[in-house]
Amino acid sequence: MPMSRRAAVTTAPLLAAALALTACGSGTDTDGGSRADGKIAGDITFQTWNLRANFKDYFNGLVREFEKQNPDVKVKWLDQPAENYAEKLSADAGAGTLPDVVNVSPDLSYPLAKAGLLMNLDKEKATAKFKGEYTPEAWQGNTLPGLGGSYAFPWYLNTGPLFYNKALFRQAGLDPEKPPKSYEELFTAAGTMARRSGGKTATLAGTPSIEDFGRYGVRLMNDDATRFTYNEPKGVELLTKYKQLYEHGALDAQALTNTPEKSGQKFLEQKVAMNPGGAHDLETFKKNAPSLYKNLGITDAPNNTGKPNMYVMGLAVNNRSDHKAAAIAFAHFVTDRKNQEAFAHKVAIFPSTKDSLRDPYWTEDDGTDEGRVRVASAKLLKGAVNYTPVVMSDEMKVVLKNEVAKALQGKKSPQQALDAAAARSDKLLEQS
Structure with missing residues (x-):
């Protein structure tokens, strides 16, 4: 369902x-x-x-x-x-x-x-x-x-918890009982893990989605939902941070092309330290990765707004x-x-x-x-919001994902990439 x-x-x-x-x-x-x-x-x-x-x-x-x-x-x-x-x-x-x-x-x-x-x-x-x-x-x-x-x-x-690997946190000298709650804490932890593992362990397997921009505190659209605004300074700031993570190995090397299934497999193989999931994943971890299951932490996705997705x-x-x-x-x-x-x-x-x-x-x-x-998920629903704009189509999400990839690869600056994504999505919105 x-x-x-x-x-x-x-x-x-x-x-x-x-x-x-x-x-x-x-x-x-x-x-x-x-x-x-x-x-x-x-x-x-x-x-x-x-x-x-x-x-x-x-x-x-x-x-x-x-x-x-x-x-x-x-x-x-x-x-x-x-x-x-x-x-x-x-x-x-x-x-x-x-x-x-x-x-x-x-x-x-x-x-x-x-x-x-x-x-x-x-x-x-x-x-x-x-x-x-x-x-x-x-x-x-x-x-x-x-x-x-x-x-x-x-x-x-519905909402979803974020799973994290306590063993990988310990190996990086991070407190496994204190997972990152804000994006600043996430970026700091990710940088530390990449550095201390010699670039072998990434913290995240995927690139930022529109929900990440929302949780970061970026204004996604104007008040009447007729124009996208995630290319404003705070959005550029977030994408710049992700670019730095990518350059230093804190994002998985295949982050630009990973599907949710591939990201889940990376987490199962303990190649990345954090990944979203659900109850059905726990049985898979228990059966196929008992050492991961033994060291599994459950938290909520980092946000700067105090409001989960x-x-x-x-x-x-x-x-x-x-x-x-x-x-x-x-x-x-x-x-x-x-x-x-x-x-x-x-x-x-x-x-x-x-x-x-x-x-x-x-x-x-x-x-x-x-x-x-x-229980972990239910706690997240207090004050939660739906970050994805209701007018944002799948095509607009693909536009954003492609421009984000160009920025992470250095083909465009974060500002240029987000400007292009917002402009293209605005035109699609007008057509609809």
Whole structure:
């Protein structure tokens, strides 16, 4: 199932299709259900994203329970595969068949909301009243820049710890119980490790992503999300620091081309000292690298903002639904505290409802590998934010990655590289 930000929608065709819609799918019914504050009645569709294979019984149970509580409503559950989900949303938008309740991440909800297809939960009395049930971080995570509100009920959250190799820290004379918390501490530790290992041990396996710029404290975009600003002095400062790491062997030699899988393998082979991961990795370490497993530390990714990174999923309500009241009631039902906590006990995700993470399940290590990571990750969600701009497409991420590589190789200065990346991404944004 999708645990992180998924492929962004290509906004141009989606918006073109959505804006071309007429009143198709926005009819009215006679019982008032087409109003957000109307009668909770009617047949609605509920679409998830690659969840049926593993959670069929859970969602069928949710639907049965909701229909039992609301006998005038019938819910049809749809589930789409992870592959081409964005294209499916685009097709539904163009055909006027967008489901009444749809599973979205903020990057997917943005073009739909911009086209007027999703309900603004902050501006609708029937939905705004629920805001206090969710954590401020989760509600804010579904708030879209320039559109004046949140466009999805917060659903499950995720974050990821950073694993580090205590043995490599000891060998470099670094305190294994005090991993770097800020970027300055990270750069200092990385330089020390490279120097004392004679360039044989790198600290990191990858180049900086947009999330790194965000955690460093760089302003990524202007206030209305119409222009990228990561080429400002603080962004140049970060890339300059990474260039120095690369030149001194503190970044893996293949950092420019490493995929997440390759970076994970480097960490498994104990060639790099730090790498992000999840609970499933611990079993691999235990089986294939017992010495690493014995010396494994878990911390959060360094940041200068005091706010870790967070991924957020939500349930949006179709603003043109014939049965808005029923759609709102169901979206709220799925994302209420009881049902979110039940879902989070079945898979490595975290509920977005207020006070849920105070439960011992997320605060007390039960001695299992899963519990160890679960507790460490849950701590990170306090004050966490989604750093990746919702308007940043995969193509824009590739543009940034390629320009970063040119800077690390010395083909361009950090300023020139970031200026080029921002300019190209701005043009792509205008085209969308």
